[in-house]
Amino acid sequence: MQTEGLQASGAGAPMRPTLDEARETRRRRVCLWLAFAVAVIYIGFAVLVGFAKGLLGERIGQTFTVGLYIGGFVAVVPWLLTVFYVVWSNRNDR
Numbered sequence: 001m002q003t004e005g006l007q008a009s010g011a012g013a014p015m016r017p018t019l020d021e022a023r024e025t026r027r028r029r030v031c032l033w034l035a036f037a038v039a040v041i042y043i044g045f046a047v048l049v050g051f052a053k054g055l056l057g058e059r060i061g062q063t064f065t066v067g068l069y070i071g072g073f074v075a076v077v078p079w080l081l082t083v084f085y086v087v088w089s090n091r092n093d094r
Contacts, residue, residue, distance in 0.1 A: 026092065034085055038078050045074045 017025070048056060048070065056067030 023092070027089070030085065030088065034081050037081060041074055041077055045070060 049067075056065065056070065058066045060066060060069065
């Protein structure tokens with residue numbers, strides 16, 4: 001039985017994860033959610049390009065199209081998610 005990194009809280013008590021393991025689990029969970037969000041955004045955009053070219057070509061005003069705004073969203077949101085993760089990580093790395 002591997003007990004490295006686990007602590008017992010008393011006699012006969014079950015083993016609990018250490019603070020480092022709990023922090024690592026939280027970090028992995030946040031990373032997976034952020035990676036999932038970015039993947040959904042990119043794949044969703046690729047699906048729109050493949051199947052809804054007419055929608056992406058619709059004009060908003062005289063010069064901009066729906067595709068331009070969605071493309072900007074696809075470019076900006078991963079950066080914002082990265083900033084969120086850096087701030088979150090720095091606050092929770094104590």
